[in-house]
Amino acid sequence: MAETPKLKDVAKMANVSEMTASRALRGVSDVSEAARKRVKDAARSLGYVPNMLAGNLASRKSNLVGFIVPSLSSFVFPEVLNGVSATLAGSGLQPVTGVTEYDLDKEEAVIAQMLSWRPRGLIIAGLEHNSNARKMLEKSNVPVVEIMDVDGTPIHHCVGISHQQAGRDMARKLLERGYRKIAFIGTKMPKDFRAQKRLAGFKAVLAEAKVPLLAQELYTRGSSIQTGRDLTAKLLAAHPDVNCIYYSSDVMSVGGLMHCLSCGLSVPGDLALAGFNNLEILNGLPLRLATTDAHRFGIGETAAELILGHSGRDKTKAGEIITMLPTIEIGDTL
Amino acid sequence: MAETPKLKDVAKMANVSEMTASRALRGVSDVSEAARKRVKDAARSLGYVPNMLAGNLASRKSNLVGFIVPSLSSFVFPEVLNGVSATLAGSGLQPVTGVTEYDLDKEEAVIAQMLSWRPRGLIIAGLEHNSNARKMLEKSNVPVVEIMDVDGTPIHHCVGISHQQAGRDMARKLLERGYRKIAFIGTKMPKDFRAQKRLAGFKAVLAEAKVPLLAQELYTRGSSIQTGRDLTAKLLAAHPDVNCIYYSSDVMSVGGLMHCLSCGLSVPGDLALAGFNNLEILNGLPLRLATTDAHRFGIGETAAELILGHSGRDKTKAGEIITMLPTIEIGDTL
DNA sequence: TTGCCTAATGTGAGCGCTACCGTTAGCGCT
């Protein structure tokens, strides 16, 4: 029993051919109940663990789903992965994670690595890729689901919200509520395309309404409550007239709220706050922060479903574009 | 160019044998610079993507690392995954994620699935497994790193903190600070072994000091600020004399703090609060909550390093047990 | 020259499965 048992050993023990053993273990038809039972018993008693590498090579498809995101350190992508994982559970497919750090060249490398597994599908955050990456994805025969964002041209499928619209909607909402001294706090990362799109949409609506964006604070590192708090303080110190701040993330707006709490600013009386994502941590705070729901979990679920749905149909058929709505949650801070 | 190009095609184009092409692409020695360049150019111009399934089958080892955790919906495991992913980046290895939902039978299934990939290593949260799972892991020839916890007998390697000690230390700290009206709020999940160990250690020290645990609130769903807030309110309503609460998670203790803020209780004057994990969200709140650092990211990093380190040595050599210290951060709430 | 050594390359022989097709046995029907 030194070596790991192979299918051959199981077959021998069950007195059937390898083929029958293979069918029995995979739950394929054309096997009598008696044989199936013998095979399963043999497999169990030998402690047989199938070799997916061999199986998938022979059948020319794998049970892996690539999941490629810019980061795992925010609250955003882990929750998407959670949705993917929940939907994939029980299907026999498993997600392989790759992180790009908002770098399109790293993304290309990760995509290449993923494709070398001949995965059943690829879930990638964002619609922006460098030209090599696009080419690889297009000629790869692997169904691709681009997630989070729908503002662009997907390769096959796409599930997300329009971040442009999210920005525009929030700007309209703020204007509608009468705010005119508006500021923005967000990430500076030039490769966070979605944050950029939100800001662009936001600014566009303000411009249309001839309302200036009074101030803007940008940061490069990850979002955090502390950063939100510090930048809010800094921004208000420099622009005391601002009475409404739009943040690129809820984590940051929570920091804003904490600043207001600790220095006695009334919200939304003195300062209105709005974030983005609708994170779970917003629940239970002294005030319900205004935000936009980004459907993280649902996007993960839907992306995984799209890939599961690809079993029957042929590979790269017409892509589906599933647009979710960036619903604004008004909360108590506007 | 209908079919995906194979190594054979690259070799033909570069005028070398498959073997030389294989060596050239893998960066193995024994290839002249000229040949290597020709091969790489050919590969690029054909858009060649190697097939890991075939390659790994032939070389009998894969570039996958299994990562098995009970859940992805808390803040805990995504951050561990982040550490794993960060360390693995650039090594050519990639993490495959499996979720067990705190169910040892699901865990067994996930382990079986993972092992069928003949992964380079397996990272599993927790030291508790059912006997089948243990058996599979032991006879699998795959290095196993059990993480988070060190209270138990690891299969090979182990990286984590002692949760018993974390509970004991916090109890001592509370007693030392003079608290005697102590309560606990935590998860009821019978399969969250680590939370149980913390509570056991906590209770043991209280018992030694003959200090009763005045009250205890348990919940079954995931931790959240809202839940922490609600249960704190409920507990205090039933036990107004309690002046110190230990929570099984920081997310919950933040909820406790929010409750105090909103009903004017002074912290720690009226009520002292302590949590567990040292989550990032603790930074920037009105008060720095007391907590214990659980070294999530570091555990992920270290586990991945252990697996990377396994390249040279032989597979299942003496296991390393790496114990990190559950350092208490006193903060402002004790 | 001859021999020996090293660097660079090539040649089978699989890795452990599954797709594809062929075979066999058993049954009901005319």
Place this chain on the structure above:
DNA sequence: AGCGCTAACGGTAGCGCTCACATTAGGCAA
């Protein structure tokens, strides 16, 4: 009896690579 049909099973030929071992070419000492 002879036919067709289906359920159950098996043999063969790979999947696309890499290992372990040749083999070749060139360089240098004796």
